[in-house]
Amino acid sequence: MREVIINPITRLEGHGKIVVVLDDAGNCIKAYLQVPELRGFEKFAVGRHAEDMPQITPRICGVCPMAHHMASTKTLDDLYKVDPPEPAKKIREMVYNIFMLEDHALHFYILAGPDFIVGPKAPKTERNVIGVIKKVGNEVALKIIGMRKKLRKLNETIAGKVIHPVFGLPGGISRPLSKEVVEEARKISDEAIEFAEFTYKIFKDIVLKNEEYVNLITSEAYTHRTYYMGLVDDKNRVNFYDGKIRVVSPRGLEYAKFDVHQYLDYIAEHVEPWTYIKFPYLKKVGWRGFIDGEDSGIMSVAPLARLNAAEGMATPRAQEAYEEMYSMLGGKPVHHTLANHWARVIEIIYAAERFRELAYDPDIESRDVRKIPTAIPDVGVGVVEAPRGTLIHHYETDERGVIKKANLLVATQHNAARIALSVDKAARSLIKGGVIDEGLLNMVEMAFRAYDPCHACGTHTLPGNLPIKIYIYNTEGQLIKTIERF
Amino acid sequence: MEKPKMALYWCASCGGCEEAVVDLAEKILDVINLVDIVFWPVAVDFKIDDVEKLPDGSIVASLINGGVRLSEHEHVVKLLRRKSKIVVAYGACSSWGGIPGLANLYDKEEILKYVYGDAPSVDNPGGVRPREKHVEEVELELPSFLPRLLPLDVVIDVDYYIPGCPPTPEVTWKALEILLSGNLPPKGSVLGASDRALCYECPLNNTKPDKILLKDIKRPHQVIVDPEKCLLTQELICLGPVTRGGCGALCIKAAMPCTGCFGSLDEVIDYGGKAVSYFASILDYYTEEDVERILDRLPDPMGVFYRYTLPASRLRGKIKTTMR
């Protein structure tokens, strides 16, 4: 038996490692994605003041801190049984859409961008942000960097900090928006719409008009037939900030639709001894191991899953793009992992449109943004859609609001099993008869990126690639070959 | 001329520090022009072997973020220490442990038991736990989860510190300028941030009355504050007075009290101890009953006063940490 270790891959809640096991014939029989990362947030949350959780939990992930901040803040609303004033909810949702927009844009242009915009087969020295700039032009590049900077600055002003925000409190937000901020938000939201349209155009021009790319997206190697989960509004349309959790089956039928309070009835976590990450799955279907299909409880989250789990988008341009995608890819659900990029662009449009709607809503000028909670806290559960997917926080406290128990289901986890499937599938299809296709690295990398904007969002701002090194061992366990990819 | 070599590494961090570097925005390109980044797992070629091949001391500066939580972190930071002239603890976690350092209030077993056993959504009837060595088809190894989280300077010698959770782009840029200037401050210095407490740059510092004596403590969710008035005087525990400045009072501008992510100032020996001492000294209480009552108003002093610094504090947490 031989093993191949890819160590470390890029961060997955930290660092990752892939081990590929070959049989004596040199065929891959199994590939493991190991996540060697554990910090114990759920445990050390115990003893903390509940109201500190919106500031503690963002430290789980500094790339999508706003997702944790918002999930946590909403959990506190629930914990203290306080319904924030409408203006507060609108400001929160606006901030949240700005965050989704900024985060998705970063991913699209900077992470996935090199693969698609420059081209998957372009020389590695060009497959980076500089290559992207060359391709789209300096002006466009500045537009992208400028947009991101503006959006992040706006969120810093409203939320206090953009990395690890502070403004969320049970019952609302820390303070109303000043006139200047409201005006600034409106101005930026106009630009955001334009930016979203422009992004969609680039995607269509560069990706969809390239048959090779489309084939890549639909290729079997990147396809898993799993359940899909996402938040939907009362009309089953995608919503990032609030709604019910909807799950559709691999065949596209509604499997479940539930309030987050019922999450324990639907979701359970499986533990494997070879990785620190836990694998959530659909409890009622059950854990059947790393397989796909209707009988496997493995589900997927993130942009594509959200679109699959919903029946449409709540804003007009996004809805058009939504329909366009499904018609091109042959209807719902789409099982191709790489279609996440497409879905992400659709969500960019939605986020921009929703941002603009809220920015122009007169409510956000209101001073009424806080309700002081009066109830005695007990249990609270909250959910948002993080860029990477459904994010659930669940706290139990004593009467003073001190955490007694915390449970966190983060987006990466929901996708963990499907990512493991992808890795395994890629390895099995690409390592045969002792021949290790060098394309393995590419495949793995692309499969990753599709899911994992958060893990790697900073990745391609500098020249360089996903750092992978493969160790190939013979049957005696001796190292026979090393393949590096850089 | 060869550009100076620089490395960046993360331990038990959230990635916010990496994101903060990215937030240098256009300035990141200046950095690239000035230095040759030889190691940055999140961003550039990862070649730990290549790092090993470098002559000792050949990296001018390594910026390391995150606390040391896994055996793998320990291994890599020791390697970087050998290869680097200067090691910089970047951000709150590597400087003092940061928020993940609060895990030191619990021991390793308590954490594993909850995460893989008692958490409500876990379905693990067999009591499976991630193991350092596990034989499936082959032996799979996981780095070991250390008994506690260690600040970087407990594991290796650290030359400088850049504070913040995360350090702001301004602070990061200033610190890089100092590092690249060659005009280095004394070992142990904090780079890029202010030498004074946050109050100094706080827009509300001038709204304070002559004397601040507090009759009550309020937790942030219990009060709607006047955003134009010093939060401390509104009975919120603002750690601005005890926290190093440099962030520009971001939280306070959002009407939320400072929670201390820039850590303590040069002259302060223990951040949390100092925070408790300063805060207790302005409480206007005299009787034991008052003290009892006030302690009840603040059930989690650890999470409030030691939020970012527990592993580096004199208390060190429930789990003993051997200091250097």
Added chain:
Amino acid sequence: MEQPRIGVYICHCGVNIAGTVNVREVVEYAKNLPNVVEAKDYVFMCSAPGQEIIREDIKKCQLNRVVVAACSPTMHEHTFRTVLAEAGLNPYLLEMANIREHCSWVHTDKVAATEKAKKLVEIAVAKASTLEPLEEIEFKVNENLLIVGGGVAGMTAALDSARRGFRVYLVEKKPILGGNTARLGRLAGTDMRGVDVAGSMIEYVKRNGMITTLTNTELVSVDGSVGNFKVTLLKKPTYVNEKCTKCGECVKVCPVEVPNEYEFGLTKRKAIYLPSPASYASTYVIDGENCTKCGECVKICPVNAINLEEESERIEIYVGAVIAACGYDPYEPSVGEYGYGLSNKVITLFQLNRLLDPEGPTNGELKIDGFVPRSIAFIMCVGSLNTTPNSYPYCSRMCCSSTLKDILLLKEKYPNIDVYVIYKDMRTYGRDEQLYLTACEKFVKFARFREAPKVSVTGESLEVTFFEETLGEEISIPVDLVVLAVGMKPPKDVEKIRTILKVGCGPEGFLKEAHLKLRPVEAVTDGVYLAGAVTGPKNVVESITSGSAAASKAVGLLCREKVRIEPTIASIREELCSGCGICVSVCPYGAIIIQIKENTRSAKVEPALCKGCGVCAASCPSGAAQQLKYKDIQLKAQILAATYKR
């Protein structure tokens, strides 16, 4: 900082240290400590030859720090600092290890005591390495003195200080000097009356060119510190100028009548009145609070001495010291307490004094409703010793003697009156015991109560009922007059005075001495002294004595050219200070201020006010405030040395 070169000197203190501690072993140990270049022992380090060893070594070995391991620093730190200074070293580069009081005197196990002495030396050496030179702080002293209160204590203090050559501002809130003493009638053991004592003092005060008297004047604020106080006063108008001839026409037309406080309410006066008997008041005054400004007096005044438009005046003066001599208020029983206020036959001792005074409302005749009472009961401890719910817990000290003095006067004048003294403990301490003996000889009847007596008022008759301890039974005495021997209580504006002067007060409300036994006329605040009954009940003689004693302290300060304070005070490093203001909030001496420069704040210590208590250093969140000679880094060095195992 230069490399420390420390000399360690270990004292045998005869057998005091050497009897328990193996000094040679400590010397050898000290030699190997970091930065130590020389270590020696001697039988008495504080003796001249011992001092010489240190002086020589400082030069010979170029020492820049010295550790002396001997007795308590309160004994000899000063001695050794002088040695360092004489040898050209900054005296604050000395650190003492107390191996006597902290070691040899309290231990018997010689081995363990020697180990402890080593550790104490090691700790001192560690701190010595971190010591910095400090400069003593000096201020020029303003030679003027402020005295608050123009009673006998204040006037005595004023006279003594002025005679000693210092300018005195004597401030009295009432329109006239003399205080309570002036109203006391005849005093014990003399033919003098209170008004004679006060009056002669007033004369001396008037004649003394070094005393500026400000009557009808109140203290507004006192800023600054020992040696340099800035005082703001408010002089209120009396509306009558010195042209007044005391003709009394104005009083006749004045329509406003109020109780006469000088006579303890026994009579009434007008809004324009003489503030004391004619012989001592120089003019009539108008009581601004009660005057309706009707203008009648202005119209009638033959010399145009009245000006109702007169206004208050703010006066600023600068002084080096302050004496608070604000006196006391007599305890005023509440209505119904021992029948007081229910009958004009229940009076206080102070009222009796007025009735017995030839210048009093009855010209010295004791007549109630026109009759001389045949029997009088004196009830002691009224308002004192917690006898009633309203009363204070303490003993008022003067009432026993004062009562007996009045009884002897009465007995002189009316030998046939039956006098009962109903008391708890007769406290005629010292030579006043002779008053008690004399009273007994005069057949004054003494009866001892257990609980406060009850005074029942039925129509015209009075009866005092109580459980008599000696007889062991309850008795009732019908009397014609009841005199309540009331005690003394803190003056009503004591809280204001104490806040302005930043002086402490005890639980009973009197001002607090720096040390109850050995510093009875000094306040905790440097440069502020206390005279008379403002610190607690006193008789006239004791008040006068304490007035002189307070003057003595004030003169001791004022005659110094400069005040020197030890530099072991707080210091704030401005470059580290954020201006958060925590130190200002906690400083018990108001010694720290926030200065605002270009819209940024920073704290600053006023060295003259700082007592070096260290509260600011402990609370300073940024470590900018440090206690000199006890900086965190210095204490840390000591702690590390203490916990380090060699």
Added chain:
Amino acid sequence: MSKPVLVIGGGIAGIQAALDLADQGIQVYLVEKSPSIGGRMAQLDKTFPTLDCASCILTPKMVSVARHNNIKLLTYSEVIEVSGRAGDFNVKILKKPRYVEEENCIGCGECVAKCPSRVPDEFNLKMSNRKAIYFPFPQAVPLKATIDKEHCLFFTKGVCRVCERFCPTKAINFEQQPKTIELNVAAIIIATGYDLIDPSLAPLYGYGKYQNVYTSLEFERLVSSTGPTNGEIIRRSDGKHPKSIAFIQCVCSRDVKINPNCSAFCCMASVKEAILAKEHLGDVDCTIFYMDLRAFGKGYQEFYKRAMEEFNIKFIKAKPAKIEEKPETKNLLITYEEQVTGVKRVLEVDMVVLAVGVKPVYPEAISLEKNEDGWVKLRNPYLDPVSTSIEGVYIIGVAAGAKDIPDSVTQAGAAAVKASILAWGGG
């Protein structure tokens, strides 16, 4: 320039007067007849009502006196002649020989350790022994040895000189002669304090006859850690801890035959001593026999109350009629009349402490005018409360009338400022 002032007596009053004057820039001569300053206060264990340790608060003052540049300390010296008048007194002082050169003596105590001669120790009221060469007490100021000529073997028998042999600084000088010092001073402050009246004048209390009857000053030494028993309260008769102690007030005071005056501080001193006895022994009954409990000073009534309530000390208002000893146990039987019932009762106790009244001590060289009761007559008690009838001569402390420490200290300040005025030529 100011003229010097003479202070006679180095007790707390004299010390405070000297310090006040010295602080006012005036040269002070402080004359003390015994080898050390400190006076009666140095013999006390703790002080009422604060329970401050007497030496702890007194010693720093003594050290200040020794250190003050303006104070010339003349111990073991006596004023033998005074002439002149206010502003211009001529004073002769006799400095008795210590037979130890003060300049050389470093206070090491070698001589004391080696001296073979044992003498009853006056500081401990003869309840223990000292040597013929001695320091009166460990904190003595100046800490210079003194040879007691009367008991020194060399002076009495012509042999020994052991001290001389062992002195490391050659300070012993058997040839030393008395010295007369002449001074001109502007004013004189008398602070010569008091002695206890001889308790045997009141024979009914059995002092001197019964071993377990003590004076309160003896009791102070007995509870003091530097006293003859290192702070152990034990009976003279058998060295056992007493289980019951009676404190009897007004012994030789308020007694027209002996001394009509009240001694002002004994009530509180006894209350304090009873508290100390409780603190030291725990299991002891303390009873105070009193006539009137004179708790008149600041904090005194509260202290008295504490003694009753917190320390459970019994107070009996009665003057004992007699005290007898039980020969077999050496316990004491106190006969008194119960106040309420008038019944005669007897209380048996293990130890009796007598609060003995005081008499003033005056310097012989100055003839002061006295009252009938033997106490000094003041010039004008109201306008000039610290002046004797001789202008420029002031009197303070207990010598001027029985009083407690704070009142003595206050008088010291008062006399100091008066003397200071004279010293500067004012008045």
